[in-house]
Amino acid sequence: MTTTTTGTETTATRTPAAPGQPEAVRLEGVGKTFGSGSDAVTALQNVDLAVAPGEFVCLLGASGCGKSTLLNLVAGLDEPTAGTLTRPAGSPSFMFQEAALLPWLTAGRNVELPLQLSGLSRSARRARAAELLTLVRLDGLADKRPHELSGGMRQRVSLARALAAATGPDGTGGGVLLMDEPFAALDAITRDALQGELLRVWRATGTTIVFVTHDVREAVRLAQRVVLLSSRPGTVVGEWAVGDDRDRLHDEITGRLRQVIASHAA
Amino acid sequence: MQPETAPRPAGAPLADDESAAELAGLDALDTPTVRRVPWWRRFLRTGVPPIVAFALFIGVWQVIWASAIVPEFKIPAPLAVWDSFATVVGDGQVLSILWTSISRAFVGFAMALVIAVPLGLLVARVRVVRAAIGPLLSGLQSLPSVAWVPAAVLWFGLTDSTIYFVVLAGSIPSIANGLVSGIDQIPPIFPRVGKVIGASGLATARHILLPAALPGFLAGCKQGWAFSWRSLMAAEIIAAGPLLGIGLGAFLKEGSDFNDMPKVIAAIFLILVVGIGIELLIFRPIERRVLRVRGLAAGV
Numbered sequence: 001m002t003t004t005t006t007g008t009e010t011t012a013t014r015t016p017a018a019p020g021q022p023e024a025v026r027l028e029g030v031g032k033t034f035g036s037g038s039d040a041v042t043a044l045q046n047v048d049l050a051v052a053p054g055e056f057v058c059l060l061g062a063s064g065c066g067k068s069t070l071l072n073l074v075a076g077l078d079e080p081t082a083g084t085l086t087r088p089a090g091s092p093s094f095m096f097q098e099a100a101l102l103p104w105l106t107a108g109r110n111v112e113l114p115l116q117l118s119g120l121s122r123s124a125r126r127a128r129a130a131e132l133l134t135l136v137r138l139d140g141l142a143d144k145r146p147h148e149l150s151g152g153m154r155q156r157v158s159l160a161r162a163l164a165a166a167t168g169p170d171g172t173g174g175g176v177l178l179m180d181e182p183f184a185a186l187d188a189i190t191r192d193a194l195q196g197e198l199l200r201v202w203r204a205t206g207t208t209i210v211f212v213t214h215d216v217r218e219a220v221r222l223a224q225r226v227v228l229l230s231s232r233p234g235t236v237v238g239e240w241a242v243g244d245d246r247d248r249l250h251d252e253i254t255g256r257l258r259q260v261i262a263s264h265a266a
Numbered sequence: 267m268q269p270e271t272a273p274r275p276a277g278a279p280l281a282d283d284e285s286a287a288e289l290a291g292l293d294a295l296d297t298p299t300v301r302r303v304p305w306w307r308r309f310l311r312t313g314v315p316p317i318v319a320f321a322l323f324i325g326v327w328q329v330i331w332a333s334a335i336v337p338e339f340k341i342p343a344p345l346a347v348w349d350s351f352a353t354v355v356g357d358g359q360v361l362s363i364l365w366t367s368i369s370r371a372f373v374g375f376a377m378a379l380v381i382a383v384p385l386g387l388l389v390a391r392v393r394v395v396r397a398a399i400g401p402l403l404s405g406l407q408s409l410p411s412v413a414w415v416p417a418a419v420l421w422f423g424l425t426d427s428t429i430y431f432v433v434l435a436g437s438i439p440s441i442a443n444g445l446v447s448g449i450d451q452i453p454p455i456f457p458r459v460g461k462v463i464g465a466s467g468l469a470t471a472r473h474i475l476l477p478a479a480l481p482g483f484l485a486g487c488k489q490g491w492a493f494s495w496r497s498l499m500a501a502e503i504i505a506a507g508p509l510l511g512i513g514l515g516a517f518l519k520e521g522s523d524f525n526d527m528p529k530v531i532a533a534i535f536l537i538l539v540v541g542i543g544i545e546l547l548i549f550r551p552i553e554r555r556v557l558r559v560r561g562l563a564a565g566v
């Protein structure tokens with residue numbers, strides 16, 4: 001029976017990268033301060049994090065822990081003010097809390113756009129988009145407009161678009177997918193179904209995923225590894241590999257999270 | 267007896283086809299339903315009220331004329347106006363009048379577009395330019411373009427240049443301002459989406475900014491058209507001359523010069539009809555299409 005917090009890998013059918021292989025994302029002593037002088041706000045301080053190719057990591061934390069700031073840094077939407085950050089070659093793709101589909105394009109064209117921007121031919125990107133839509137179980141809906149789809153369907157189109165941007169044009173090879181609480185705005189039933197879908201898609205594609213959430217249960221269900229961040233400034237305070245006994249791990253992480261939050265009371 | 271499917275132990279993962287079925291069910295339940303309104307009901311709802319209102323208006327007019335409170339040369343009978351209208355239409359003069367005015371309005375509007383689009387892009391995207399001429403551009407919108415007519419006559423004489431100048435002065439600020447507000451109102455998430463899917467520079471403008479600004483830009487174009495049509499009529503009424511030919515404005519002026527009230531009212535109706543017609547036949551369908559595609563005009 002697994003009682004330690006560093007349980008064996010059982011969630012993933014894929015094995016994470018062998019030791020020695022370069023990490024998909026690497027942060028060493030990364031800090032981010034907004035503003036300067038007396039107005040300066042430190043969002044992140046001395047964050048060390050390494051994510052192996054194909055790994056699924058959840059970043060967990062309460063409000064103000066700089067989760068989104070951290071994702072923006074990895075995505076290249078912002079630059080760190082301290083430390084070194086190794087990003088994957090090419091830009092990692094990003095999934096937001098809202099689907100953020102372009103409303104003037106059909107679902108299919110939304111998925112095609114990143115492929116078009118990377119210079120893929122029309123027929124190739126159409127085929128690839130159809131493939132990705134099938135992967136997220138939206139085959140045949142390429143011609144629908146975003147407003148004709150439900151919230152959960154839109155978020156799956158968004159996932160397909162992110163995958164199009166993350167994986168190579170030929171569909172092979174990891175790529176890094178950054179997800180900023182992508183299911184937080186969905187109802188509980190849809191969220192549950194989409195979490196299952198995300199795991200299935202992750203297993204099928206081998207994409208590296210860094211997933212930000214404030215929901216311990218979601219983190220424990222999805223991730224191979226859960227990283228807990230403290231707030232103001234955000235820094236890593238705990239790390240757990242997810243093993244067999246999820247309920248136990250959930251309680252343990254929740255307890256630690258409560259401690260972290262309580263420490264801000266004073 | 268064995269049940270067909272054994273109950274799933276709590277927490278066990280769903281089988282693949284089982285989760286697929288659950289997802290398909292969710293999709294079916296959550297997909298927004300679109301209600302299609304039959305064309306005749308749409309016509310009843312949107313077409314009939316204005317027709318009834320127009321008939322009422324004519325009725326009231328007829329009553330006022332019949333009661334003879336106001337002298338005939340001020341308010342002519344609806345039939346007299348109709349006769350005047352029928353005469354211009356009958357001898358084909360109406361075609362040349364309409365062509366003169368509408369072609370001017372279109373050429374003027376096209377020139378305004380060519381000037382206003384780059385201008386609007388500059389004001390929207392370059393901070394210095396916005397600070398320098400942004401307020402002026404919105405201020406010019408409230409300046410009636412008739413005010414330009416005397417100056418334009420002194421600069422260009424009674425020629426087409428005068429007319430085009432007044433039309434441009436009237437419509438450029440509206441179109442440019444429409445584009446500026448269209449760009450200002452782009453939700454900030456779209457440029458971020460552009461960035462994370464690999465768009466930069468011109469690709470961002472083409473694939474993200476311009477399509478996102480399109481509804482605001484179209485509204486600006488619509489207003490720009492109304493302003494250019496108004497300015498054109500003002501210019502044609504004030505600046506009449508042998509070089510200018512007879513457009514709708516000059517036709518109206520002619521009626522007024524000869525104290526021909528039925529002709530004046532017929533001319534006003536024609537101006538109104540062209541203005542509304544262009545809006546209904548050109549701008550409304552484009553705007554509706556753009557909005558409907560984005561799910562912004564439910565049931566319109």
